[in-house]
Amino acid sequence: MTAAYEVDPWCVRETELDLDRLAQSESVFSLSNGHIGVRGNFDEGEPHGLPGSYLNSVFEQRPLPYAEAGYGYPESGETVINVTDGKIIRLLVDDEPLDLRFGRLAGHERVLDLREGTLTRRLEWQSPAGPSVRVTSTRVVSLTQRAMMAICYEVESVDQDVRIVVQSELVANEPLPDMGQDPRTAAVLESPLVGEEDLVSGDRVVLIHNTRVSGLRMAAAMAHEIEAPTKIHVQSDSHPDVGRVTVATRLKPGQKLRLIKYVAYGWSSRRSRSALHDQVIAALAAAEQTGFDGLLAEQREYLDEFWRGADIEVDGDPEIQQAVRFALFHILQAGARAERRMIPAKGLTGPGYDGHTFWDTETFVLPVLTYSLPAAARDALAWRHTTIPTAVERAHQLGLEGAAFPWRTIDGRECSGYWPAGTAAFHVNADLADAVVRYLDATGDEDFAAEAGIELLAVTARLWRGLGHHDVEGVFRIHGVTGPDEYSAIADNNVYTNLMAQKNLRNAADLTMRHPDVAQRLGVTAEEAADWRDAADRMFLPYDERLGVHPQSGGFTDHAPWPFDAMTAASYPLLLSYPYFDLYRKQVVKQADLTLAMHLCGESFTPEQKERNFTYYEALTVRDSSLSAQTQAVIAAEVGHLELAHDYLAETALLDLHDLNGNTRDGLHLASLAGAWNALVCGFGGFRPNAGVLHFSPRLPETIPRLVFHLRYRGGILRVTITHAEATYALVEGEPLSLTHHETAFTLSPTTMTATYPLPPHHPSPHRPTQPKGRSPLHRSRQLLARE
């Protein structure tokens, strides 16, 4: 795979058009604020890879069928829908529609600007009939006005006097390309919106629709500002599924028509049609008052503040430099204004995974937001808090105490149709508890703790207490669950699950007992907390003395090895060619599981165990999941395989820009993008925050001479600068901080704002761990060294 994008530290720029890779580039060029999201489709609608406009939590329900039903199987699922498309601006040049499949493209550029927060497109096109035009469009999805998208569209005649018609549209129920889905599902999603109202007033159009089954109502509205050198003719019309403002004019060479389009979205499960109508009209008015340049200025200001506390500089690998900023930008876009709605695995960049959120949001994405945009992390957790009643009901249905949060969902209901890899993966509950504790530690947000955080810990602790049991020797076991590795399922005493549950139980006990008023409200007594602590203290961890490693779950190291030597490139991902039963019963790992436990629960392993475990699982891990490489990077760095860590960093960071898995078309992999941050900050930075102390153990591979990253922590900003020789910790702003550098404790404060420590000598292990045949990461570090 070659990158289609120029390497630039602050931009992603495409200068050549590859119509076969349109869907991939549409995902890369998505704009979103977490509330609304639009794919990078061309203004003119066609050609497209996959048209997409999404509103957070606007979905349709569809039946989940089973060949053999079972108690507790969810009867219906939820699927994100492509809502009314407000991006469309069609152009006709002397009657010839602008369509890049025809005519001649004399220039093409798309630029995603990571500081401006805009997608700009420039093209020069010669119509099949002769005349040429230059088109420039700048699209922004506002981070400050969450309901708003705006587009500044300019068309200029190059060489002739031409008739120009621009049609700015709202289009509902766009036909979608066949996604190879089950015909029943496809039918549900083909025309998901039922028109409820369409009206036009001047150059302003409103369309209101609702969904058939899920009972949601949505409104889209547009308004325009038009500048033209000569007389224009404007005409507007609306229909149930189309709103249209048509602008006709003539342009001489060098003359420009400029159309600014404001698009507002609103949706609700409860508000009335007129309320929604007024809401979008109001949003339009606010945006028009701000003006397009005003929106751009707000956007830049918002982003400047974001980057001030979040930017990462990576020397020595410009592609990674670009990729990590691209990653941070998209994570910001996914989380910034999600505001008590969920953050899907693909953000609002595509329909992949049905638009669901999974455990990876809490485990991989929220750490990034926690230390760069903590309010967004809070909102995501607050959304989980709003779903507690659903999770309690689900737990009750399953015969469990507390709350059982869903494996995959949009609105909080379990949507997993395969329980061994869904319902049984209870670790999602500990993952979100861990995210709560991380957020509380990073912010000291006592209000959130009292309102939501402690309750999330308590309801999940109750789940664990009931899910596990003491054996006759008093050991606490958790049987029949599925850990992160999806090539294993329904096992006893998964180490990751048991350790995360242990943390969950302890933190729930500590926090409830520290907040007696909250404990009382939740009905948590000292007896119950003691019971949680006891279960945590007696938690069973399987260990294979013979091999000197932890089995991922009880019995794992007794399984037959997977026949890796018989595999070819076409064998991967294994799940497409091998049945689950065979994957589950052999030693093969889809994604970091025990290795993830060593990252998130590192204190439960000795350094020697970490090294032995890492080497053992490296030989079994095929990375058929995009969630894996980052964790392998973090632990590779911790145990001293720094070049390998760099290789994994590259894999996670470039997954979407290089479309490494061939499925970026369905949307970006937010968790993999977050992996760039994780690999750099937790891997090379050795960042392990814990109970008010920021622990760092920095170490850099030969390929990276310098790494700088910023963390927001307790209202302040910390800058860490690492070179091969030393690390400098600088308090950019904020209250005093406690830190360690390779176990040397120190503090920073407004009086001692920086501290520099030498890096301990690095003794690289002579033996690079091996991966299954053909599944090693690309040796990027070796290539970089060769290039020098």
Next chain:
Amino acid sequence: MTAAYEVDPWCVRETELDLDRLAQSESVFSLSNGHIGVRGNFDEGEPHGLPGSYLNSVFEQRPLPYAEAGYGYPESGETVINVTDGKIIRLLVDDEPLDLRFGRLAGHERVLDLREGTLTRRLEWQSPAGPSVRVTSTRVVSLTQRAMMAICYEVESVDQDVRIVVQSELVANEPLPDMGQDPRTAAVLESPLVGEEDLVSGDRVVLIHNTRVSGLRMAAAMAHEIEAPTKIHVQSDSHPDVGRVTVATRLKPGQKLRLIKYVAYGWSSRRSRSALHDQVIAALAAAEQTGFDGLLAEQREYLDEFWRGADIEVDGDPEIQQAVRFALFHILQAGARAERRMIPAKGLTGPGYDGHTFWDTETFVLPVLTYSLPAAARDALAWRHTTIPTAVERAHQLGLEGAAFPWRTIDGRECSGYWPAGTAAFHVNADLADAVVRYLDATGDEDFAAEAGIELLAVTARLWRGLGHHDVEGVFRIHGVTGPDEYSAIADNNVYTNLMAQKNLRNAADLTMRHPDVAQRLGVTAEEAADWRDAADRMFLPYDERLGVHPQSGGFTDHAPWPFDAMTAASYPLLLSYPYFDLYRKQVVKQADLTLAMHLCGESFTPEQKERNFTYYEALTVRDSSLSAQTQAVIAAEVGHLELAHDYLAETALLDLHDLNGNTRDGLHLASLAGAWNALVCGFGGFRPNAGVLHFSPRLPETIPRLVFHLRYRGGILRVTITHAEATYALVEGEPLSLTHHETAFTLSPTTMTATYPLPPHHPSPHRPTQPKGRSPLHRSRQLLARE
């Protein structure tokens, strides 16, 4: 539940009509020969519980849907269909249709005669308009002419001169009552037959149909003999879905109209319409030549010969006496003429389980046939042999060697839509291998061994060799499989599976090496056989030293106990109220698993282990499966709990006659019926055949003073008579036999035709094992003792 049937040693007689239990009685009164089967629906078609006419292996395909698909999941399933109904004979008395819901029923009787092999019905009915008629019908599904059903229908006027019209019909695509199925499935099955030809010639009608997807063609034909005291008017007509012969006459009081209806069925996936047409016409001709009385005489002769080698006499419990003959009769009906087609779990008595066959045919039903009608056992195994190509293909799809026989099927393809309880239950392969070895031992059928038996052993041995693996210490393990207990799944080293696989491997090695020509044809070398023996010898059997019991599978005894004390009657069957994930991870057993291993692989356990294991698993076994009680009876008897064994015997034997599970409406439970034989012969008889020696360890509960059973073995017949004092073994006919009585070896031969041995003293255990609260079997033995 009270029995609806009078207790009679050779009949099942119903004298009161309960319209609410019609469907249950229709199953009980089913007639079948294994080739064709008809439910005991009334001649006049209505009222009915569930109309049903079935042809072995006539099914329709339907899509199997999945909420989340996976590699290797079957895409379509198979469902038995209700074929053209040939039973229907409608009667009109002075224009009033005979319908038991109206008018007055002055007499009603249905009798299933287990020696005659007929269903006879007698009724006297007064029409709402006044006149009364007596109707007698005798229905027979011929065991000697496998395509034939015949009905002798007589109507007599009681008190008035009446006009009588009798309509004898063939009806395709009968409307079925709503079975609460998935609407998609229901749609497929609603009108499964597409008319291809209908023709009428005199009182002879032929209807030919085919199925939409499965590509089967079927023909039904009828012919008639009519006797009437006066002039009759006969008229015939046919339509795509209806063939009708109408007979009109007048009867004075005491006069009778007699109609004999012959119905022939034929079907094929390959033969032409005209071939099928001719086939059914020919079958009709043969039956007409035999005549109705001739058919009855053949039927009686066939059954006399069957009972001579199969009958069981049970003194002391007349209901069990009736039930065991009822059971043997229905097993005969299911297997007699199946002839290289499968024997479904419900025979041809109803649409339950989609008409599929499962492992229980080989494990529970074939033992009965092996020792009472060995040719039927051979044919059932020969059917499995014909499906080897499909099973090899399935194994290949699953990445395995050898053959993987389906968990549930009609034509050999896997139809299970839930792999943890389907594909993963690989023990079905060892079960059928065991049935082959049992059949070969019982018959010495070297032809079958060479043609089919050894190949079945070899392809299954190859499966086991590839499914298991040696660990680093050389121990052979089988991981990630599901044993018989469906409340556990995907476990390592299921004792039952490992022991049965061990037998399979050893028997395959022995038999292939004893037949070098067959081995060569199958490509089995001495090296491969040695490899099988090695795997068998090193088979791992988990054992819990702490508890002194075998865990059902590795780790089972570490699981949390099921909260039995919190259960109520409404909690059962548990699978309707608890999710699989919770059942799987706790100590709760749906059906005998380790206990079944102790029956079928008894030599692998010491007597002390058997007693301890039995007691341990009794406390965990809820018998939510009808397959369980018989095995609990067998081992209860073996370890000395004879009254408990009687209780379990009653549960398995009376399951359908008393409709204990409330689902006899869907068809009879053949395996449970077989359980009556298993409990008596293997339980109280202690019958354990092994390698040419018939081992017996008889012991009778206080409630049963005498038990006699017959076994066919190597062409001869053995009669065993057991009393509390002694057991007498008599060679009724045949070659010399080797036997043991409680480990005393002896032989019977034409010169020494009987031997009598005293029973050893029985020392009843003071502690009756306990079952989960509310799940003890009914204390039948105690009731019987109290009654005395």
